[in-house]
Amino acid sequence: MENEDIQWYNYVNQVHHRKVLLVYLATLHKKNKNDRSKPRWHVKPFLKERRVHGHWHCLTSELQLTNSELYQNFLRMSASTFEELVCLVGPKIMRFPTRPDILSVGEVLTATLRYLASGESMMSIMYSFRIGKATVSKLIFQCCEVLWDTLNTNVCNVCRILSKLTLEYN
Numbered sequence: 001m002e003n004e005d006i007q008w009y010n011y012v013n014q015v016h017h018r019k020v021l022l023v024y025l026a027t028l029h030k031k032n033k034n035d036r037s038k039p040r041w042h043v044k045p046f047l048k049e050r051r052v053h054g055h056w057h058c059l060t061s062e063l064q065l066t067n068s069e070l071y072q073n074f075l076r077m078s079a080s081t082f083e084e085l086v087c088l089v090g091p092k093i094m095r096f097p098t099r100p101d102i103l104s105v106g107e108v109l110t111a112t113l114r115y116l117a118s119g120e121s122m123m124s125i126m127y128s129f130r131i132g133k134a135t136v137s138k139l140i141f142q143c144c145e146v147l148w149d150t151l152n153t154n155v156c157n158v159c160r161i162l163s164k165l166t167l168e169y170n
Contacts, residue, residue: 060110075110076117085109092146093139103131103139111136112143 063071064079072078077085090105111129114120120128126136 060106075113077113082106082109082113089143089146089150092150093143103135107131108139108143112140112147115140116144 060071060074063074068079075082086105086109089109093108094105095102095108107129111125111131114128115122115125122136122140123133125131125140126133129136131139
């Protein structure tokens, strides 16, 4: 009988140790999971420097004021054409301010035009304009749709007129 009591005691003791180990592992897992889910920052610190170091606020503004030839090389259009495009497309891509660091229409359009003109990657646009990766891809997609919807009829009309003129000339 005494042997059976010792075996029973050992069995209960092992079960207790297993339960304690499972509870410990569960709390350890939960602690590690909570540590990973907390973001280190809401906005990456280098993105907060957009107004100081971003292309739109530094390079584009300076080129527009001082060197129109380099500005045209950068965006593949003159400053006056860019302003006309901002007037055409601006109301459709304007972002309503919910935060003080809202992107301007010119900034969105410049990033899109630079992406289209240069063939740079979206990551390169992200770093040079200091806009988040997801924001850049979403804005470029939206801006391209608006550009197409706005300019499609104008460009197609010009193509039709040119084709009619060439047919009449021949």
